[in-house]
Amino acid sequence: MGLKKAILKLAAIGLGIGLMTSAALAANLRVLAWDGYADPDWVKDFTAATGIGVDVVFIGSDDEIWAKIKGSEGQDFDVFAVNTAQLQRYIKADLVSPIDISKLPNQKEVLPRFRDLSQVSGDTKDGKVYGIPFCFDSIGLIYDTDKVKPAPTSMSVLWDPAYKGKILAYDNGEHNFSFTALTLGYKDPFNLSAEQMAAVKAKLVDLKRNVLSFYTTADEAQQIYQNNDVALIWANYGQQQVKALQKIGAHVAYINPSEGALAWLDNWVISKGVRDNAAAEKWIDFMLTKKVSGQLSERTGFGNTVVESSSAGSNDKLVWLNNVEDPTKRSDLWNEIKATP
C-alpha cells in the first residue's frame, strides 16, 4: 500500500503547516463548530468580555468533525460541537475531557429538562459529564393543512391508506427503523431485538407501499412537493424544512408526534488536547447566556437549551438520537425493504 503511505505523508505535511499556523496564534481559543454556532458578533462580545481571542473553524458534516479531531488526537482544537449520538464515540476513543459543571454558572439556569445532565442520554459516562447541550431540533412531521384534516398527532398517519401516494419519506434505514420502532411503542428504538427488528421491517414494507418516494435533501423534497400531490413529509430537516416550504407559499404545519419525535442535540465538548481549560469553560458558559442562546434560535430556527423557543417545546416528547445497535444491519435491511416488490 505505497499509495496509502504517500497520502499519509501528504496529510502529515498538511498537519505540519496547520500546526505552524496554530502555533502563531497560541493564545487564542480554538473552536470547531457548525455554521451558526459561533457567529462573529458573539465571538467579538466574548473577546471583549473575557480578553480571550477566538479562532473558529467551521465544519459541514459529522464525518468531518471526526476526521479533524481524530486526525490530531484532539490536539488541534480546544472546544468543539458534536451531537449526543456521536459523543460516545469520542469518549470511547479518549478524545474529550470531562467537564466540571461547577465552572459553568449558566448551566444552572438552563431549561429544567437540560439541568440534570445524567438524564440527557449520551452526555455522561461513568458519572462524568462530557457534553453540555445547547442546540437541538426534532425530526417531526410536516403536513399540508389543506389536505390533512384533522391535524395528525402521530407518525402512524403515514400508514393511513387515505394518503397513499401522497407521502414523502426519507431515504435512510437507520432513522426509519428508529421512528417506526417508536410508532410501534418500543422503549429503546436504538437497540432493537431480532424480533422487534423483524416487526419494524414488516411495518416499513407497508410504509413503502404507501409513500410516493424517498427523498434525501430538503431541496429535493421541496421540488417534489411543488410538482406532485404531497400531503405528508417525514421531516428529516425539521424547522429548516418547514421555513423553506412556507417561504414558497406552501400551506404546511409541523408536529412532533405524540409517541416521541427523534431529535438531535448538539453539545459543546472540551477536547483532550485543550490548552487552556478555563478559557474553554468560559466559552461554553458564554454560549449558555440567554442572549446568545436566544439569538441562536432566532437566526437558525433551532431550539436552544436556555430559553423556550417555538421549535419542540417542553410538552413535546423528544427522543435524542443515539448510536444504533448495528448500522450495517439496518442499512442492509433497508435495501431489502426497498427491493421488496
Added chain:
Amino acid sequence: MSLLVTALAFALPVIFVLVPLAIFLVYSFFSVDQGTIVYAPTLGNYARFFTDPIFLPVFWNTIVLCLSVAIICILLAYPTAYFLTTLKGRWRYALLMLLLVPLLMSYVIKIYAIRSILGLNGFLNKALVTLGILEQPSTLFVFNMNAILLTLTLLLIPFAILPIFLSLERIPQTLLRASDDLGASGLQTFLRITLPLSLPGVASAASFVFVLAIGDFLTPQMVGGISGFTFGRILYSQFGTAYNWPFGAALSVALAIVVILAILIGERFGRNRGTSA
C-alpha cells in the same frame, strides 16, 4: 524524450485505470466487522451476492431495464439519424449540433427538469389532460420503473444518434445509386444496403447507451421512487450508509463484468461488419 512520452502513455492508464480497478478487485475479497474493514481474504461477499434473495432479481431487472432503454434509444435515434443524412449541406450539421446541445447541460439539472415535467402537476400530465387524452393527471410517469425508463432514454439518446449518424454518413453514395440503377426500390435499397452497412453504428450506439444506463444510480435514485429500485442504488448504499466497502466492491465487480461484456459485444459487431464493407 520520446521514451518518456511512451512511458507516460503506458503509465497513465495503468495508474489511473488499472490500479484502481485492481484495488477494487482486492477489496471485494475483504469483509467488514463492526464498521471496520477486515483485511483477511474471503469469498463471503460473492457468496452473499449469489445466495441472498434480493440481489440477483434486482440485478436481472436492472439489466432488462437498461436493455429496454438501449432498444428504445435505437428505435428513436435511427430515424432521426437517417433523417439527418437526407439533409443537405450545413443544415445537416446545424441540426446535429442542436441535438447534441443537451449534453452541455449538467446531468443533475436535466434530471430535476425531467422530474418536474413527469410529475403529477407537471407539463406532461397537464398537456395530456388538456388534449383530452387523460381524464385526470396520472402517477404513471414518475417514481416508478417507467420514470427511470423515460428519463434514461431522454438523457442518453444523443449517445445513440451520433454513432448511427456517423455510420450512415460513411455509406458511399455510389452504392445507393448503383442499387437504384439496378432497379431496386427505395425500400429494397434501405433493407439490403443501408441497414446492413449501418449496423456497426447501431451496435456501438446500443452498447454506449446500455453501459451508461447500467452505471447510473442518480437517475433511479431521483425518479425511481419506491418501485424503481435498481442495482446502482444498492451499490451506492454500500458506500454511503451501509459503510460496507468490500461488499460494494464485489457488487461493482459483478456490474463491471456485465459492462465489459456489453462493450465486447458492441465492439465485435461493430468491427465485423465495418471491415467487410
